[in-house]
Amino acid sequence: MSFDPTLAAFRFGYGLSPHHSAPQDVQTLMADLSGPDLGQKAHHISVFSQAAPTPLALNVANREQNRARGTDKFEAAQAHARHLMKLAREQAAKNLGAEIARAVDAPVGFRERLVAFWADHFTVRSRSNRTTHLVTPYIEEAIRPHITGNFADLLFAATTHPMMxxxxxxxxxxxxxxxxxxxxxxxxxxxxxxxxxxxxxxxxxxxxxxxxxxxxxxxxxxxxxxxxxxxxxxxxxxxxxxxxxxxxxxxxxxxxxxxxxxxxxxxxHPATAAHLAHKIAVHFLSQTPNPSLVADLTEAFAKGRLMDVYQTLLDHPAAWVSQREKVRTPQEYITASLRALGISGQDIAQADRTMIRRYVVNPMRVMGQPWQRPVGPDGWPEDPAAWIIPQTMAGRITWAMRTPQDLLDVLPDPRDFVRTALGPRAAPEVVFAAGAAASRKDGVGVVLSSAAFQRR
Amino acid sequence: MERRHFLKSGLMLGCSAAASPLLTPVAFAQGPWDNRLVVIILRGAMDGLDVIRPRGDADYASHRATLATDDSLDLTDFYGLHPALAPLHPLWQKGEFGAMHAVSTPYRDKRSHFDGQDILEAGLNDLQSGPQDGWLNRMLQAVPGLTAQTAYAIGAEQMLVMTGDAPVSRWSPEARLRLSDHARRLLEVVHHDDPLFRAASANALDITDGLLMTADEDAATMEAAMMDPMMADVGQGQHVSVAEFTATRLLRETRIASFSIGGWDSHQNQAPQLNRVLRQLSDTILTLRAGLGDVWDRTAVLCMTEFGRTVRENGTKGTDHGTGGAMLYAGGALKGGRVLGQWPGLGAGDLYADRDLMPTADVRGAAGWAMQGLFGLNQSVIEGTIFPGLDMGGDPGILL
Known part of the structure; x- marks a missing residue:
């Protein structure tokens, strides 16, 4: 029940990386929030009001195409509308690339985890293929600037946002x-x-x-x-x-x-504080969170400042229980894997739509998380049992066994990789399996497939 | 081994059936019966008043300024069928498709999709103790002779209605897993101490092994089914793939299947939305029927939704969350061609909370009667274990 760097990286970030040392104390985690927004600087994402193509441009192009039907202007109008839709699809892939790149490059990653948590709390799903590329810009505009401020500001920004x-x-x-x-x-x-x-x-x-x-x-x-x-x-x-x-x-x-x-x-409202306190504890720690932690979080939340809530969370001994109950979501899983493999955010951010679809979007769907398309406004499940079932497990194992060799010219030695990915006190059974694998591909795959890598 | 038979035909369905977030993979269970039960959860709250239209009610048209169109198909003197279900009208005439109106779960007032679906699938009076398991699973628990060998877990999203202590299969077609024997053993090592991961990866490997074995046989069955004249207008899509797979399972050892069709939450511009999703539903039922062949005569399909929608059309040509609604049913094992249930009326004072269709029966009762007829389950088991606290009431007339 005390701070541990590897645990901090798994539980409050996107895991370990060969390029960054794990956070050494709670202050480092909090400094990720109080300091400059490194992710935003490193990988640009347009806010909704500046994102292109705009909903207006897409609507106009669509209308012009319909109006031009049967006239000699139709072909040009259709080409224009199709071009804009192509740009929108490419932008959506770039958005996902940027989301992952920020988390992969983040020295600490707590900010990125919180952005994801609040984006899920205020889930927005596009109702039209003309706005799918605007969900991430919604998060950039309505969620990200407010996650270290007051909940009331976050609530107002999300509720009144055009995408919501x-x-x-x-x-x-x-x-x-x-x-x-x-x-x-x-x-x-x-x-x-x-x-x-x-x-x-x-x-x-x-x-x-x-x-x-x-x-x-x-x-x-x-x-x-x-x-x-x-x-x-x-x-x-x-x-x-x-x-x-x-x-x-x-x-x-x-x-x-x-x-x-x-x-x-x-x-x-006190009910809001109790609801959110429980939800935060469930998200980071356990389906059955420690009642004294939830009580402390409720009290902190009632004051309205989210930084107090995060500080309370990290200061509580229950946050450092060594048993890792939660499971990485598919997006977290792929992100953490890329991070552990040492792939640079720059490479991910520059990947084209075909690459993003092949290595991220399609695998996420098989793993049970079609990107930015949860079934309802309640967002993604928290229960580990909802994520780890045979079909989705097959998706995770398949990704782990096949994708690293497609992305890296030379795979790491599994005996080293198991330490990179799981830290100095890596689970002995995984250390054994990494060393016993018949190939680098299998060894890396087994490490990424392990429960020890996927629990946080 | 039976499990291999069960699993072997999934791959022919290709890689798309799990892609739609609106359509969940299929959950299956086998049982020591000859009859088949398919439960389709219509997620999002189907507007029963628009699907089974009470044309004979004097107040109906005034509540539904744009939705009460005059192109309904005749069902009874009182009720008309939404035109998008025209492909099912011949089944109505054969007595293989029917509805029960003004039904609901015990859920009231908060009108949340999520709680509403949990109550429907848990089959409980309320969620005081949380949704622990689903009513189909409790039915399986009540039946002796089910073992881990007779039911299988496959699929990407949980169907709460099937979840619980009884072993149940879930399936989804996108998963492919090819590993060397050595890599498999290493996976067993790294998952050994984590029961959740251990079970999921072991099952995943078993399932994908089985799926590879003989896709051909089931493909041939469905190819023959497609020659059925009623299949002429059935489209393609993930819902059809799911129905095809369900049919091939029910032709083998599976007796209980459940999946969901989403997209019913029609707050605005309901007409085109319902056209689309009703088409999916009719495609699904027609595919099940054609695929099952003679077995259709021993099959019951229940289509249930979490609640109905407001009696009055809202300001955006749609309807909001309501209470009473309709259950649709199909199959040769049930008595269709009729609208069951007691009609509460739509006049002033007839509505629930002055906005919703007043429920006059518990939708669980209809399911209870169907199960009793199909599987010979004791009424006390249905009212005590499967739907604890339910009073089944009189036979609504759903059985042959």
């Missing part, structure tokens, strides 16, 4: 008695309001009712985003009158400030 509004259909929700609602005979869509309460803040066991969901949906109804006009608060869509959510009645003045107030109250 699109995913949970807030863009379609209109106050039924608003100017636009009355004119068009349109009404509410409760999806975002419900998921903010159920998933993002209070938790499904939280003290809210259907009435709270409906009132909150009315309160959110002024949020508007279109590719043409961008994000704006539209009083003409907002349901008139006061709304009462969880017993608090908000101003009848329709404005973004009212939404901010309601989200701040949800962020501050």
């Amino acid at each position: 509004m699109n995913y949970l259909q807030q863009t379609q929700s209109i106050g039924p008695n608003s100017v636009i609602g009355l004119r068009r005979g349109r009404g509410l869509n409760e999806n975002l309001a419900r998921e903010v309460m159920e998933l993002h803040t209070l938790g499904v066991d939280g003290p809210y009712t259907q009435t709270d969901v409906t009132e909150f949906a009315e309160l959110l109804s002024g949020l508007s985003y279109t590719p043409l006009d961008g994000f704006e608060y539209s009083p003409r869509r907002a349901e008139p009158g006061r709304e009462t959510v969880l017993g608090v009645t908000y101003s009848d003045e329709a404005s973004l400030d009212t939404i901010r107030d309601a989200l701040d109250d949800l962020a501050r």
Whole structure:
């Protein structure tokens, strides 16, 4: 129950690397958050509002193509639309490459793990193939800047982001008695309001009712985003009158400030602190987290500053239990493998779409994690038993046995690699197997296939 | 060994059937019966009111300004069928396709997909003690004679309905694993002390061995099935691959199969969305039917969803999360061509919470009656173990 560098690298980062030494203390982990954002500097990812091709450009190209049907302009319009879609697909692959490159190059990796955790907490899935390349830019814009700040800011940024509004259909929700609602005979869509309460803040066991969901949906109804006009608060869509959510009645003045107030109250709610404290402990440590840790995290969370939460997590003895209960997700697994193999982030970031698909996207799907396409807004499973089943295990073993030799001219000696990948106190059975393998390929594959490498 | 037979035909399905996040791999179990049960979980909450349309209800059309189109197919004096299920209409006329309306699980009010699906698949009154296992698995637990040799675990995503202490198989076609014998032994070494990894990798190796053996035989079966005239308009896709594989399993030792079809969460522009996903459902059922041949007469297919949707269309030509809905069923072992259940009405005061279809029966009851008829299970087992706390009520008329 005390700090261990290898454990720190596995549990709070993306594992060991031949190019970086494992973190030597809790201060090093925290300094990864308080210091400059090294990942952002090393591998650029555009924020949503600057990402290309833009949703507007793609929509216009699509519309022009449809309009030109049957005319002599059709071929040019079609070529243009196809070109933009090709750029979008290539950009999506570059995004994944950049995500992995940051984690592979990170000296510590705690920041990257937290970005992934919060991106999953505020899951966004693209609803159209014209926006798949914009999920990572959503994370860059709404999640990454806020993970070391206040939860309320993170919640506001994620909830009001165009990609979130699109995913949970807030863009379609209109106050039924608003100017636009009355004119068009349109009404509410409760999806975002419900998921903010159920998933993002209070938790499904939280003290809210259907009435709270409906009132909150009315309160959110002024949020508007279109590719043409961008994000704006539209009083003409907002349901008139006061709304009462969880017993608090908000101003009848329709404005973004009212939404901010309601989200701040949800962020501050004790149920939110308890929900998030438990979730963080589950994510990093155990399906059945230590109750005293969860209590401490709840208390820290209630103060609102996320850095306090992380410090509390790392200071608690339960964070350093040597038993590694959790399992790396497929994306973590591939990332940690590339990191252990010493492959440079630069090479990954420059890989083309074919390479990314062959070595990352397709294998992740077989491992049970189609990239950025979880089934629902609750994101990816936490339970190790959900990830390690025969079919997905076959995907992991296949990747471990085949991919390293495709990516490296010379595979490392497995007897060295087992120390690089698992640290100075590598599990003896893995050390034995690495030395007993019939080839470098098998030896490296067996190390990467081992439970010791995949548990964190 | 039976296991080899079970496993050997997966590879012919190619590499795509697990690719869709909307379609989960198939879970199978064998049993000492001749009848077959397929449970399809429709994830996302199917709008029962749009699929089995209560045209005879005076209030129906007014609640559904754009969705109540006049191109429904005739089912009964009262009900019409969504036009996208036209390919199943001949089955209705043969009595091989039916529905039960105004059903729900005991889940109320929070209308969460995730909890709703957990309640449906756990088959419990609530989630107070958490979803420990699924009701199909508890049924298997209640049946003597199941061993590790008669059920198999294959697949990428868990079907809670099949999960539990009884041994069950899961399958997914994308996994391929070729290792030397030496590498296999080393894998056993590095997984030896971790039961989760040890079991998963050992099973993965067994399964992929088996899949290689004879894909040809099952391919021939399905090729013949494709000649069935009702298959003329069935498309291609992962759902069809899953149905084909399910049929080939049910023709062998498998008696229970379960998979899911997602994409029912139609908050906006419901019409095109339901057209697409209902087409997948009809393709799935027609493929099962053609693939099973004579065995279709001994097969029951239950299509269940976590809850229904709002009675009133929302502002975006869709519907929001509701309560009561419809269960669809098919197969020669059930009595179709009818809409079972008690209709609660759609008038003022008839609705649940003034927004949803009022459930008049527990959807677990219908499943319970089907299981009793198919497998001769004792009512006390159904009400005590499989669906603890359920009152099956009277026979809704689902059995032949």
